[in-house]
Amino acid sequence: MASSPGILIQQSLLYGESEVDIRISNERITEIGPHLEHQGEELIAAHDRVSLPAFVDLHTHLREPGREDAETIRTGSMAAALGGFSAVFAMANTAPVADTAGVVEQVFRLGHEAGYVDVFPVGAVTVGLAGERLAEMGAMANSAAHVRVFSDDGNCVSDPLLMRRALEYVKTFGGVIAQHAQEPRLTEGAQMNEGELSGLLGLTGWPAVAEESIIARDILLTSHVQSRLHVCHVSTAGSVELIRWAKSNGIDVTAEVTPHHLLLTEDLIRDYDPVYKVNPPLRTQADVLALRQGLSDGTIDIVATDHAPHPHESKDCEWNYAAFGMLGLETALGAVTLAMKNQSDWDWRTVAERMSITPAHIGQAREHGRPLEVGEIANIVLIDPTAERLIDPHNFASISRNSPYASMSLPTVVTDLIRRGHFIVRGGELCA
Amino acid sequence: MKHLVSIADLTRSDAISILDTAAQLDQVTEQGAKKLPTLRGRTVVNLFYEDSTRTRLSFELAAKRLSADVITFSAKGSSVSKGESLKDTALTLQSMGADAVVIRHPASGAAHQMAHTGWISAHIINAGDGTHEHPTQALLDAYTIRRHLAPEGQDFEGLTIGIVGDVLHSRVARSNIALLSSLGAKVIVVGPPTLMPVGIEEWPCEIRYQLDDSLAELDAIMMLRVQQERMSGSFFPSSEEYSREYGLNRSRAARLPEGAIVLHPGPMNRGVEISAEVADSHRSVITEQVANGVKVRMAVLYILIGGDTHG
Ligand SMILES: [Zn+2]
Numbered sequence: 001m002a003s004s005p006g007i008l009i010q011q012s013l014l015y016g017e018s019e020v021d022i023r024i025s026n027e028r029i030t031e032i033g034p035h036l037e038h039q040g041e042e043l044i045a046a047h048d049r050v051s052l053p054a055f056v057d058l059h060t061h062l063r064e065p066g067r068e069d070a071e072t073i074r075t076g077s078m079a080a081a082l083g084g085f086s087a088v089f090a091m092a093n094t095a096p097v098a099d100t101a102g103v104v105e106q107v108f109r110l111g112h113e114a115g116y117v118d119v120f121p122v123g124a125v126t127v128g129l130a131g132e133r134l135a136e137m138g139a140m141a142n143s144a145a146h147v148r149v150f151s152d153d154g155n156c157v158s159d160p161l162l163m164r165r166a167l168e169y170v171k172t173f174g175g176v177i178a179q180h181a182q183e184p185r186l187t188e189g190a191q192m193n194e195g196e197l198s199g200l201l202g203l204t205g206w207p208a209v210a211e212e213s214i215i216a217r218d219i220l221l222t223s224h225v226q227s228r229l230h231v232c233h234v235s236t237a238g239s240v241e242l243i244r245w246a247k248s249n250g251i252d253v254t255a256e257v258t259p260h261h262l263l264l265t266e267d268l269i270r271d272y273d274p275v276y277k278v279n280p281p282l283r284t285q286a287d288v289l290a291l292r293q294g295l296s297d298g299t300i301d302i303v304a305t306d307h308a309p310h311p312h313e314s315k316d317c318e319w320n321y322a323a324f325g326m327l328g329l330e331t332a333l334g335a336v337t338l339a340m341k342n343q344s345d346w347d348w349r350t351v352a353e354r355m356s357i358t359p360a361h362i363g364q365a366r367e368h369g370r371p372l373e374v375g376e377i378a379n380i381v382l383i384d385p386t387a388e389r390l391i392d393p394h395n396f397a398s399i400s401r402n403s404p405y406a407s408m409s410l411p412t413v414v415t416d417l418i419r420r421g422h423f424i425v426r427g428g429e430l431c432a
Numbered sequence: 433m434k435h436l437v438s439i440a441d442l443t444r445s446d447a448i449s450i451l452d453t454a455a456q457l458d459q460v461t462e463q464g465a466k467k468l469p470t471l472r473g474r475t476v477v478n479l480f481y482e483d484s485t486r487t488r489l490s491f492e493l494a495a496k497r498l499s500a501d502v503i504t505f506s507a508k509g510s511s512v513s514k515g516e517s518l519k520d521t522a523l524t525l526q527s528m529g530a531d532a533v534v535i536r537h538p539a540s541g542a543a544h545q546m547a548h549t550g551w552i553s554a555h556i557i558n559a560g561d562g563t564h565e566h567p568t569q570a571l572l573d574a575y576t577i578r579r580h581l582a583p584e585g586q587d588f589e590g591l592t593i594g595i596v597g598d599v600l601h602s603r604v605a606r607s608n609i610a611l612l613s614s615l616g617a618k619v620i621v622v623g624p625p626t627l628m629p630v631g632i633e634e635w636p637c638e639i640r641y642q643l644d645d646s647l648a649e650l651d652a653i654m655m656l657r658v659q660q661e662r663m664s665g666s667f668f669p670s671s672e673e674y675s676r677e678y679g680l681n682r683s684r685a686a687r688l689p690e691g692a693i694v695l696h697p698g699p700m701n702r703g704v705e706i707s708a709e710v711a712d713s714h715r716s717v718i719t720e721q722v723a724n725g726v727k728v729r730m731a732v733l734y735i736l737i738g739g740d741t742h743g
Pocket residue numbers: 153154155180232233279280
C-alpha cells in the first residue's frame with residue numbers, strides 16, 4: 001500500500017513499562033518517545049494499553065485443505081489476528097497432507113490472500129505422516145513457502161532411525177523438527193491421562209512415560225547428530241525435567257506448552273465432556289505447576305496454542321468417539337495470563353519473549369517477533385491489561401466452537417493488532 | 433436418587449434400601465404374585481449398544497413384573513447401529529416420553545452423559561458402560577452375598593471378599609469394589625499386575641498378585657471373566673498360564689473356608705478363570721445370581737421411578 005499516512009500510537013505502555021508514543025510509517029517503527037508530535041497519522045489513543053511485539057503461534061491447525069467444515073485458512077487467520085497474532089505456523093496434518101512443495105505453497109498463498117496474518121506452513125517429516133519415509137523436505141524448504149519447521153504433528157515420528165535421519169537431514173537448510181512426542185504402543189486406544197482418575201472413569205490411560213520416553217530419546221539423538229529439536233506441547237512434569245537437563249548440557253532443544261496445559265487439569269473430565277478431550281491429555285495439578293515454572297524460568301521456551309478446530313458433532317458424542325483437540329487462538333493470552341498470574345518473574349517482557357520473540361526465532365519468521373525499536377517492522381499488539389472477557393465461543397471468528405473456556409472469564413483483552421504498519425484489528429474488531 | 437449411573441450415586445443407606453426392597457419383592461413373588469402393578473403406565477426403554485442377552489432379558493423381566501411398558505432398542509437392526517448419535521437417540525426417547533432408560537454402551541461415560549447433559553429427563557440406569565461401571569451387577573452380587581453370608585445383618589462388617597482377574601477392564605469389579613467396601617466388607621483384589629489399573633492403590637481394597645496366599649481368608653470369591661481379546665493382548669503369556677495362576681479349580685476351592693461361596697458375573701469361560709467342576713459345585717451361587725438380578729433390578733426400578741408422581 002503506497003503513501004499511507006502512518007499511525008501514531010499515543011501513550012501506550014511499552015512492554016507494560018514506560019508510557020511512550022510510537023510512530024509508524026511505511027510499515028516500520030520510525031520513532032519512539034514521550035509526546036511525539038502528530039504529523040497527520042492515524043491516531044490511536046492507547047492510554048493504559050500495553051504494547052508488545054505481535055504474537056507468533058508455532059503450532060496451529062487451520063484444517064485447510066480438507067476439513068473446511070472445521071476451519072479455513074481465512075477463518076483461522078481471523079481468529080489468530082483477534083488473538084493478537086501476526087503470524088501462525090500451520091500444521092501439516094491436512095488432507096492432502098502438507099508433504100510436498102505444491103501443498104505448502106498453496107497454504108502459503110491462501111494465507112497471503114486472506115491477508116490477516118502471515119501463514120507459514122509446517123512441512124510433514126514423513127510422506128503422508130505415515131512415519132515410513134521422509135517427505136521431500138528440501139523441496140518444501142526451497143519452495144516459495146520457504147518451510148523451516150517440519151512436523152508430523154498428530155503423529156509421532158516414532159521410528160528412531162527415521163527420526164535420526166530427519167534430524168540430520170534438516171541441517172541441510174537449517175530446519176527444525178517439531179516432534180509430537182507420543183510413543184504409539186504405550187498409547188494405544190488412549191483417552192486421557194493415566195492415573196487414579198483414568199482408572200476410576202474406566203478410560204484408557206495415556207501415561208506420562210509415553211511422552212517422556214520419546215523426549216528423552218530425541219534429546220539424545222539430537223545431541224548425537226548435533227541437530228536441532230523442538231518439542232511440541234510438553235504436558236508433564238517429567239518432560240520439563242528432561243528438557244531442563246538437555247539445556248543444561250548444551251543440547252539444542254526448544255519446547256512449547258499450550259495455554260490449556262498451563263491452566264486446566266484432568267479433573268475437568270469427570271463429567272465426560274469431550275470438549276476437554278485433547279492430545280496430549282490434560283494432566284494433573286502437579287504437572288500444571290511444573291509447566292508454569294518451566295515456562296517462567298525459560299526451560300519451556302514458548303507458548304503455542306495447538307489450536308485444533310472440530311465441528312460440533314465431533315465433540316457432541318461419547319467421550320471415546322470424540323475428536324482430540326481444542327480451540328486456542330482467540331483465548332491464548334487470556335488463558336496464559338490467568339495461568340501465570342501468581343508466578344513471580346512473569347511480566348509483559350516475558351510474555352513478549354514466550355509468545356512472540358522466541359517462537360518467531362524458532363520458526364525463522366524473520367519479520368516477526370522483533371523488538372519494539374526504531375527501524376523494525378511494525379508488528380504490534382495492543383492489550384488492555386485490566387479488562388476481562390467472558391468467553392462465548394459463538395462470538396469467535398473460528399468456524400468451530402470447541403473451546404474449553406466457554407463461560408469462563410479470562411483476563412486481558414487484545415484490542416488492536418498492527419501488522420506491517422497497518423491495522424488488522426482495531427478496537428477488538430477485525431478491519432475489513 | 434434420580435439416576436443409577438455409578439455406585440458413587442448411592443449412599444450406604446440407599447444401597448441397603450435397594451437390597452431390602454429386593455428382599456421384600458422376593459417375598460411378594462414367592463407368595464404367588466407374578467406381577468405387581470407398581471409401574472403401570474410407565475415406559476422403560478432398554479437401550480443396548482452392546483450385545484448382552486442376559487442383562488437385557490433381566491431388565492425386561494424386571495420392568496414387566498412391575499407392569500411397566502417395555503421397549504427395547506438393541507444395537508442390531510435399529511437406528512442406533514446406523515450411526516445415529518447418542519444425543520439424537522436420547523432426544524427421540526425424550527419425545528416418546530420414556531420414564532426410564534436402561535443403557536448398555538461400549539463407551540465409558542455414556543450413561544453419565546445421558547444422565548447429566550440435559551438431552552433427556554428420564555431416569556437413567558447404567559447397565560454397563562465400557563470399562564467404567566455396572567452398578568446393578570454389583571447390587572445383585574451384594575444381594576446374593578447377603579443372603580448367604582449376612583442374612584440377618586444390615587451390612588458386611590467382618591466379611592472378606594476376593595475379586596479375581598481382569599480388574600483393569602472390568603466394570604463389574606469397579607462397581608463391586610465400591611459397593612462391597614461401602615457396605616463394610618474387606619475387599620481383596622487378586623490378579624496379575626498387567627490387569628490392575630494404575631492408581632488402584634487408592635481404591636478401597638487390598639491388592640495381591642498371588643491367589644493361593646489369599647484363599648483361606650475369603651468368605652466369598654468372585655471370578656471375573658477373561659475377555660478373549662485380552663488373551664492375545666500380551667496381558668499374560670497364555671490362557672493356560674493364567675488358568676494355572678488365577679483359575680479357580682477344585683484344589684483351590686477346597687482351600688476356601690467352610691461356607692465360602694463362589695460368584696461369577698457371567699458368561700463364564702469354563703476352564704480358564706473357573707473350572708467346570710467348581711462352577712457346578714455346592715459353593716457356586718452363579719445361577720442364583722441370575723435370578724437375583726431380576727429382583728434387584730425390580731428394586732432399582734421401583735425406587736427410582738416408583739416415587740414419581742403421574743402426569
Ligand atoms: Zn500434537
